[in-house]
Every structure is written in C-alpha cells, then in structure tokens.
Amino acid sequence: MTAEIGHFALILALPLTLVFGVLSLVGAWRRDARLMAVAAPAATGAFALVVLAFACLIALFVGNEFTVQLVAQHSNRNLPLAYRVAASWGSHEGSMLLWVLMLAGWTAAVALLSGQLPATLRARVLGTMGLIGFGFLLFLLFTSNPFERLVPAAAEGRDLNPLLQDPGMVFHPPLLYMGYVGFAVAFAFAIAGLLEGRFDAAWARWARPWTTVAWSFLTLGICLGSFWAYYELGWGGWWFWDPVENASFMPWLAGTALIHSLSVTEKRGAFRSWTVLLAILAFSLSLLGTFLVRSGVLTSVHAFATDPARGVFILIFLAIVIGGSLSLFAWRAPSIGTGPGFGAVSRESMLLANNILLIVAMAAVLLGTLYPLAMDTLGLGKISVGPPYFESVFFPLMAPALFLLGIGPIARWRKAELPQIAHRLKWAMAVAVVVALLLPLTIDGFRPLTSLGLLLSCWIVASAVTVVLDGLRGADGRVALSRMRLMSPSLWGMHLAHVGVAAFVFGVTMVNSYETEIDGRVEVGQAITVDGYSVRLDRLTDVKGPNYDAVRGVFTLSHNGQVLSVLHPEKRLYRSNGQPMTEAAIDRSLARDVYVSMGEPLGGNAWAVRVHVKPWVNWIWLGCVLMGAGGILAASDRRYRRAARADVASRAAVANA
Amino acid sequence: MRSLKFLIPLVIALGIGWFLYAGLGNNPLEIPSPLVGKTAPATPIALLNEPDRTWSPEQMKGKVWLLNVWGSWCSGCQVEHPVLLDLARQNVAPIVGLAWKDRPQASKDWLAKLGDPYVLNVSDQTGKAAIDWGVYGAPETFVIDKAGVIRDKHIGPLTPEVLAGRLVPLMRRLQAQ
Numbered sequence: 001m002t003a004e005i006g007h008f009a010l011i012l013a014l015p016l017t018l019v020f021g022v023l024s025l026v027g028a029w030r031r032d033a034r035l036m037a038v039a040a041p042a043a044t045g046a047f048a049l050v051v052l053a054f055a056c057l058i059a060l061f062v063g064n065e066f067t068v069q070l071v072a073q074h075s076n077r078n079l080p081l082a083y084r085v086a087a088s089w090g091s092h093e094g095s096m097l098l099w100v101l102m103l104a105g106w107t108a109a110v111a112l113l114s115g116q117l118p119a120t121l122r123a124r125v126l127g128t129m130g131l132i133g134f135g136f137l138l139f140l141l142f143t144s145n146p147f148e149r150l151v152p153a154a155a156e157g158r159d160l161n162p163l164l165q166d167p168g169m170v171f172h173p174p175l176l177y178m179g180y181v182g183f184a185v186a187f188a189f190a191i192a193g194l195l196e197g198r199f200d201a202a203w204a205r206w207a208r209p210w211t212t213v214a215w216s217f218l219t220l221g222i223c224l225g226s227f228w229a230y231y232e233l234g235w236g237g238w239w240f241w242d243p244v245e246n247a248s249f250m251p252w253l254a255g256t257a258l259i260h261s262l263s264v265t266e267k268r269g270a271f272r273s274w275t276v277l278l279a280i281l282a283f284s285l286s287l288l289g290t291f292l293v294r295s296g297v298l299t300s301v302h303a304f305a306t307d308p309a310r311g312v313f314i315l316i317f318l319a320i321v322i323g324g325s326l327s328l329f330a331w332r333a334p335s336i337g338t339g340p341g342f343g344a345v346s347r348e349s350m351l352l353a354n355n356i357l358l359i360v361a362m363a364a365v366l367l368g369t370l371y372p373l374a375m376d377t378l379g380l381g382k383i384s385v386g387p388p389y390f391e392s393v394f395f396p397l398m399a400p401a402l403f404l405l406g407i408g409p410i411a412r413w414r415k416a417e418l419p420q421i422a423h424r425l426k427w428a429m430a431v432a433v434v435v436a437l438l439l440p441l442t443i444d445g446f447r448p449l450t451s452l453g454l455l456l457s458c459w460i461v462a463s464a465v466t467v468v469l470d471g472l473r474g475a476d477g478r479v480a481l482s483r484m485r486l487m488s489p490s491l492w493g494m495h496l497a498h499v500g501v502a503a504f505v506f507g508v509t510m511v512n513s514y515e516t517e518i519d520g521r522v523e524v525g526q527a528i529t530v531d532g533y534s535v536r537l538d539r540l541t542d543v544k545g546p547n548y549d550a551v552r553g554v555f556t557l558s559h560n561g562q563v564l565s566v567l568h569p570e571k572r573l574y575r576s577n578g579q580p581m582t583e584a585a586i587d588r589s590l591a592r593d594v595y596v597s598m599g600e601p602l603g604g605n606a607w608a609v610r611v612h613v614k615p616w617v618n619w620i621w622l623g624c625v626l627m628g629a630g631g632i633l634a635a636s637d638r639r640y641r642r643a644a645r646a647d648v649a650s651r652a653a654v655a656n657a
Numbered sequence: 658m659r660s661l662k663f664l665i666p667l668v669i670a671l672g673i674g675w676f677l678y679a680g681l682g683n684n685p686l687e688i689p690s691p692l693v694g695k696t697a698p699a700t701p702i703a704l705l706n707e708p709d710r711t712w713s714p715e716q717m718k719g720k721v722w723l724l725n726v727w728g729s730w731c732s733g734c735q736v737e738h739p740v741l742l743d744l745a746r747q748n749v750a751p752i753v754g755l756a757w758k759d760r761p762q763a764s765k766d767w768l769a770k771l772g773d774p775y776v777l778n779v780s781d782q783t784g785k786a787a788i789d790w791g792v793y794g795a796p797e798t799f800v801i802d803k804a805g806v807i808r809d810k811h812i813g814p815l816t817p818e819v820l821a822g823r824l825v826p827l828m829r830r831l832q833a834q
Contacts, residue, residue, distance in 0.1 A: 329663060373680040377680050
C-alpha cells in the first residue's frame, strides 16, 4: 500500500503544480488577485504531497519492502538503518525525488516568506517555480518512477553500492541538492523580473537572501562531498575534476558571481542585465549538471544510473527552460537599462573583474567537461581531459580574483582612489609578503608557488582585519569593540566568507606543497616511517560487519618515538555483491592528517600499506565551512526583511497620497 | 544592433545543446581498441584442461575465429553465455574461450554446468595474456581474420543484435576473402 500512496501523492502533485504555475502567471498578467492568490496555498499543498511521497519511499526502504523494484535494487536486509534511509536517495529515481522534494520545499518557503512582495512579482516567482516543479514531476513519473513494483518480488535486496554506505551519503546529497535546487529561486526571481520589467534595488534585495542561502548550501554540499571522497575513496585526494564534481562546481562558480553581482544591483542599481543573466546561468548549470549525471553522456565514478531515454527527456526540459529563459532575456533585457555608471577604479569595477574571472573560470571548467563529448560527437576520437588541464587554466584565473578579493571590500562605490587604497592596505600587504616569504624558508627553503599561495591567503586575512579594524575605529582614532554591533551581519558574513576563502587557499597551498606519502610492504610487527611519523602494524584481526567481512589492521602511530594514536584501517568485502572496499584510517588534527590505507594482502602476514602525511589539509574544508557560515550569516541580516516591509509601506503611502 | 548582444547567450546555449543531443548517441564506455587492425599477440597461453601445454593464436591461421574473454566470477559473462552457445550451434566460426583471472576448477565447473561453446579453452590465471590483448574487463570478444589480424572488438556481453548487426556479417565477409 505504501508504494501506491506515495505514487498517488506524486500523481496528485503533478496537476497541482501545473495548475498553480499557469494560474499565477496568467493572474499576474491579467492582474487578477483571485488567480494570484492560488499560488501560496497550492505551493504548500504540493510540498505536503511530495513530503508524503518521500516519507513513503523512506518507509519502504526502512521496512525492506522488496516488492518495490527500487528497494530490491538498492537495499538489503542487513544494511544498517541509517543507510537504508540514505539508500532512498542513493539511486537515480530516489535522487530525482529528492530533487523534487527540495524544489517543492523551496517553493513552499518562498510562498510562506514572500508576503511583503508586490503581488504580481510574487505570483510570477511562484508560478515559474511551479512550472519547473511540473517539469520535474513529469520526468519523475514518466521515466523514473521510484514506486515501481517488482513482479515477482525479490527475496533479498541487492544492496547499496558499498561506496555509498557512509555517513557522507546521509548528508552530502541533501545539502548539495538544497544548493542546486535553491538556485531555482534566483532563477524564478530573474524570470519574474523580466516579465515584470522590474530590476530595481528592491528586486535585488528580495532575491539576494534566497540566492545567498542557496549558495551556502551548495558550498557546504560540495565541501562535504570532497571531504567524503577524501576519506572514502582511499586515495587521499580531495578533488578529482571528475565530470560530476565539475557539474556541481560550475553552478557554484556562477552562483558566486551572482551573489556579488546582486550586491551591486542592490546597492547601486547597476549590473542589472548581467545579474539576470547570471541567475539564469546558475540554474541552467544546475540543470545541466543533472543532465550530465543522469543521461550517461559522460563517464564518471558518480554516474550510478544512466539511461539515454532519461537523457532525452532532461535535454528537452533543458531546452525549454534554458532556451525559453534566454529568449525571454534576449527580448526583454535591452529595455532593462544599465543603471548608473562607475569609475574605472571603484568597487563596481572590481566586482565586475571578479565576475568576469569567475565566469571565465566556469567556462574553462565547462569546456574541459564537455570537450571529450564534443570530440567524440565530431568524430575526432575519444579523449579525456584530466586535472593538468583544469589546474593549469584554473589557478592563473583565480590568483588575480583572490588578489582583488583583498581590495574590493575597502574600495568605495562609484569612484575610489588607488593611492588611498594603497595607503590603507600597505600594512596588510607588508604582513602578507613577510609571512609568504619566511614561512617556506622555515620549512625547507624557498618555493615560489607556495609563497604565492601563502601571499594571497595572508593578504585576504590581513586586509579583512584592516577593514574590520577601520570599521571599529571611532572619530578619535581608537578601536572600540563596542562598535562591533554597528557592523551589520551581512558585513560580518562577507568577512567571514572571505576569511574562509583564505583558509581554503592556505590548506590547498600547504597540502600541495608539503604532503608526503609512502607505499610499502608491512608485516605484523614491522613499521613504516614517513616524515618523522612511524606507523607500526601490531596485528591483523578479522571483523564481521553487519553486511561485510573485513580484515582490520591495528596500527600504532607514533611521532619521534612518542605514541600518538592507534589506527584501524580496513579492507572490506561486502557479502551481497562481493565488492571490495578500502576503509582508510586517519589521525586528524588541524595541523596535519596522517592517512593510512591498506592495499592488497601480499601473502603471509604482509600487506601493502600506504601512508600519507597531509599538512593542514583540514583547512580546505574548514575554509569551505566558514564560507558557508558566512553566507548564512549574511542572509540572516534583518535589513532584508525590514527593507522589504519599509518598501511596502512607502508604496502604500504613495498609493494613499 | 545594440540589442543583438543579448542574443549571444541564447546562441551559445543552443550550440551546447546540439552537442549534448548528438552526444546522447555516443557510448562513452565504448573505447576503441588500439589493437584493432594489428596482428593478434602471439603470447602462448596455457590450456585449461592441460596446464602444461600451451596454445598460441598462430595455430588458428587460415581461419576466421573469435576470442571470448570470460570468467566464472563475471556476471556479464553469465548473461552472454546463452548467446555464445547459440552462436556455436550455428557454426559460424570457431570460438576460443579465454578464462581470465579464474581458478581453473571454477572455469571447468562453469563449462560443465552451463555448456561449453568453445572449440578450445585456455586459462590466463595471472592476467598477463589479457594485458597483451588489451582487455579492460570481462566479457570482451575479439574477431580475428585468416591472417591473424584483429578486426573488431566488442566490450561487454554479446547480444543477438550485436552479433547479427555487426560481428556475424563481418565474419562472413572475412571468410569470403
């Protein structure tokens, strides 16, 4: 019954989204208040139906309902409960239902929190989101129904891919999808704005917190994915430039450009058509990501389920959404106007440069991701594009962007003076240069690229500190902490996120420059030594997990003779499908990770063991968490809500006058 | 003129869309073998039933034949097995079975249980021969002509469609030469 209830809930949600999508847009066009009023309750109702469907799916997985095809394929009686829940989004069908759930959730949130918006704008935003939801429900029901029954039923499920049996699977996809799908709100605002012909500061102020929150979720989702790959894949890498990683990274780059461009639109009324284009781009890239992962046009470690029929559907959907919105853009954007001008040196010009660099970087990633596909299609052979390409184009583009990141927050709007900026930031630069030159010397001598990375990282922190101190300085020139309250959360959020970027750059620089690794044959009782760390294999034990058998190594980690910890890496063999998995064991600290993984048994008591020492690697994810937290802090700024109310009040006053 | 620039994003998107559409027909798993068009590797391989004796592709000279790489551990091989039996019954061309990274006893049990479509069975326990042949995974099937040159390679389970549409016509053409 549960499967049928879930299926039925989705079938009910389908016409509901279509009806409210169309009615709101028609209502806004004809200025019919009754039609527009349908959107908010209908959006909430659609959300409730999708939640019901999703709850049914989880119940099926938890209850080992192997009469349902999806459950039989992706779960197993012996799978621990948390992974049975997570298995509900571990398949193509389930992850698409998660997509729809997130979209319905964002739509309901907009419906509940957009009371202050002008009625037509609100109806158009909700209407656009309703139609997107309709498209995805259509996709779900016709090509990827998660509630398909299996006749005859399976006695036992095939189990979840062992790679996915990890706490990362519980949190990574929901966070990532929150971000991906959250850009639908920015997209809907852009479409509503184009239809409305309205792109003033108020529009940007409404769109901004939504976009920032979506961006924060995407940041945290990518961060968690990278952290997971780091400890689960067992190679010690944290980013592989895999097509699916790129698929999530491209919307992130476009979204980063978008949140910066939106700030200009809000504060100065400039960059309007550019902001709209970025909003369309960010969501289009999210959809493209879905297409790339789900259609099978690219191979990837992530492409768990691929099917060309689904690819055709997503492609048609993509053509309608992206083609339609870009046509609307081409038609309406010329009348948007460009907004006020700005000087060659100004905060606007720096944000423009930042935007261009981010978008060029995004285009480079897109090119690298689609290049193999294009070559294959043009009959020029099968090739793959690897990390060397991405690294060689990406880093030169990011270095100037990071340098600008230090200056941007201090530059005035409209027109800034370079000498004045240089005067204010001279100490920040001096500190950064000294640290960047001296730090590598204290380790193992001068390294230009390490120094460049450290320079950019220290520069960002030092200039953020300078700006904050200047803000806390009173008329008498003294720094007073009591002034902290005067700085808005959005300002603190910005600085926090920027410091997060610095922490990220620091982590990447240090781990790329100073990581060491060793592979060796280790027998019980023997030790392997790298970089002062000694890892001794004390014994091997056989472990029976809930759904796997494993050999577990007990390793003692010591540094210069002092015992630090005992590590337990495993080599698992999953019973249901005989798939082997390497579970690395990591001794973590802020300053370094020691990463131990077991390779192959070499006969007798000997194993091939790999040990990495990764200095400061955790700062990579720490930086991402700071960025995400900064975004959420910035979006929490009461200004967005207060300003929205004030705007409504002033409009009412004008109307009454 | 000024407003034409707003069409640029649309044009770029349409261009990318075309590639994606065309790309749907591609199969990224299909990797062309660099060995197609080259002489089959001459490495001798141990016979499954008489491990002391070896066989080498030389001995098939003058015939058009298939080399099928399989293993009792490989689920795809189980899928293609009935297709191979069918092909053997039709007597189109001799099929040599290469049991790859498999315990000989397991290979023998498999053939005894499911039927033996092969004229000859060789066993590559270490996987060395498979490296020479450029095998990515099992099952894989090679078509070799009378001169001992590899003419085609199919990755993944053989299906009646692949055989009827590609491999059998190719073998007939090669036999006529």
